[in-house]
Amino acid sequence: MNTLINKYNVPGPRYTSYPTVPFWQNEGFGEKAWLSSLTDTFRSTNTATGISLYIHLPYCESLCTFCGCNKRITKNHQVEKPYIEAVLKEWEMYLKYFSEKPQITEIHLGGGTPSFFAPEMLDLLINGIVKHANISTDYEFSFEGHPNNTSYQHLKTLYEVGFKRVSFGVQDYDPIVQKAIHRIQPFENVKQVTEWSRAIGYESISHDLVFGLPFQQISSIQDTISKTIELQPDRLAFYSYAHVPWIKGNGQRGFRDEDLPSAALKRQLYETGRTLFEENGYAEIGMDHFALPNDSMYKAMQNGTLNRNFMGYTTTQTKVLLGLGVSSISDSWAAFSQNVKDIDEYQTMIENDQLPILKGHILTDEDLTVRQQILDIMCQFATSWQDDEFSFEEKQVLFEKLEGFKQDGLLTYDENSLQVNPAGRPFIRNICMAFDKRMLQENTERKLFSQTV
Numbered sequence: 001m002n003t004l005i006n007k008y009n010v011p012g013p014r015y016t017s018y019p020t021v022p023f024w025q026n027e028g029f030g031e032k033a034w035l036s037s038l039t040d041t042f043r044s045t046n047t048a049t050g051i052s053l054y055i056h057l058p059y060c061e062s063l064c065t066f067c068g069c070n071k072r073i074t075k076n077h078q079v080e081k082p083y084i085e086a087v088l089k090e091w092e093m094y095l096k097y098f099s100e101k102p103q104i105t106e107i108h109l110g111g112g113t114p115s116f117f118a119p120e121m122l123d124l125l126i127n128g129i130v131k132h133a134n135i136s137t138d139y140e141f142s143f144e145g146h147p148n149n150t151s152y153q154h155l156k157t158l159y160e161v162g163f164k165r166v167s168f169g170v171q172d173y174d175p176i177v178q179k180a181i182h183r184i185q186p187f188e189n190v191k192q193v194t195e196w197s198r199a200i201g202y203e204s205i206s207h208d209l210v211f212g213l214p215f216q217q218i219s220s221i222q223d224t225i226s227k228t229i230e231l232q233p234d235r236l237a238f239y240s241y242a243h244v245p246w247i248k249g250n251g252q253r254g255f256r257d258e259d260l261p262s263a264a265l266k267r268q269l270y271e272t273g274r275t276l277f278e279e280n281g282y283a284e285i286g287m288d289h290f291a292l293p294n295d296s297m298y299k300a301m302q303n304g305t306l307n308r309n310f311m312g313y314t315t316t317q318t319k320v321l322l323g324l325g326v327s328s329i330s331d332s333w334a335a336f337s338q339n340v341k342d343i344d345e346y347q348t349m350i351e352n353d354q355l356p357i358l359k360g361h362i363l364t365d366e367d368l369t370v371r372q373q374i375l376d377i378m379c380q381f382a383t384s385w386q387d388d389e390f391s392f393e394e395k396q397v398l399f400e401k402l403e404g405f406k407q408d409g410l411l412t413y414d415e416n417s418l419q420v421n422p423a424g425r426p427f428i429r430n431i432c433m434a435f436d437k438r439m440l441q442e443n444t445e446r447k448l449f450s451q452t453v
Ligand SMILES: C[S@@+](CC[C@H](N)C(=O)[O-])C[C@H]1O[C@@H](n2cnc3c(N)ncnc32)[C@H](O)[C@@H]1O
Pocket: 060, 066, 067, 068, 069, 110, 111, 112, 113, 114, 144, 145, 146, 147, 168, 169, 170, 171, 208, 209, 210, 239, 240, 241, 242, 243, 244
């Protein structure tokens, strides 16, 4: 196993999109092209599948020094209202371009920390969104809650406006790890918010755990996992710690590189987690996720309908994902667009009636083909292709890589398809990279990505 880890532990994307953000071609992109793609896909899919909304709520009261998310730390809650008003105005700006009333299938509030905002602000936000839309019968509204500041009233208010799913950031229960990542969070807080959610009626409660954090040991992760299992969340995200200290302002300098587990220990931490989850009835879903058999993500994996977008794995089948708020990414399936990353700039652009777009990418036919292949690998652990999808040279490179994976026992393949073996699952990002034509063509250093293991 260690040999494989050394071989495959290279920087690589997590494939929440293809092409991945560093490979977007912003030159061919503009607001007009983006809106044209968005409105086309909206028109052809709104009635059948509806749309998804991702809303980024960027504030946190305290900085966790491992965090790779786009956030701003403040204790000033006066920022809430102007921010919500800007998001609602952005939504109204987009509504003007839609040919009919949107049908919302999915809303996800991410962050930063959505529970930084007062319940009445979140109520204002959701009511301001849904009053312009129809809601699909099978809708899924979910939010990320911080166990240290999610109140009963947050959970109740959001439940009453349709939220049935919540994920809580747990990370790790070990006091030494918590101190290193500057996130002191007692088990009692997580227990309390989990029990409240269940009592209120939330159908799916998820906990986020991270392996590969500073000072983590096999024994400490075993303890974190046994505490987690005691609370029986329906879903678990078990993220590989992404050490990306070059992202400006993410505060990952709160510990030394030497305090991080080695690649081999990191893999053992993951294996320990996976074994314990599976022994306790959880099934592994795609990459990073586990679910109990009663959860819809488990069912989606069983019937081949699991999907993946910028928010991670999802059970919905929408083709339009509109990202509102600072730094949010939108996806029309044939184009991507990302909002500006600075809150002040975001708010100023909205005030000036400008869509707050920073950059984007229009997918070529080739991108669309590769996008589907990578999505299939990430969601179904298998994919297939036609002969004419690769040039002679591309095929040589692809089959050479596939043969290498096969020799290492990671997958089986034939002329037009591949199937990932259970042993290949930890290396799924590496397998996707064999299909990533943009990365292969540019042959770049890929320093912008975290390590795959
Ligand atoms: C936006 S946060 C969750 C909501 C809330 N801010 C909290 O911390 O509880 C989303 C999740 O991303 C994960 N995350 C953040 N930074 C990470 C990193 N560098 N590597 C891996 N996972 C990370 C954490 O598990 C975190 O719970």
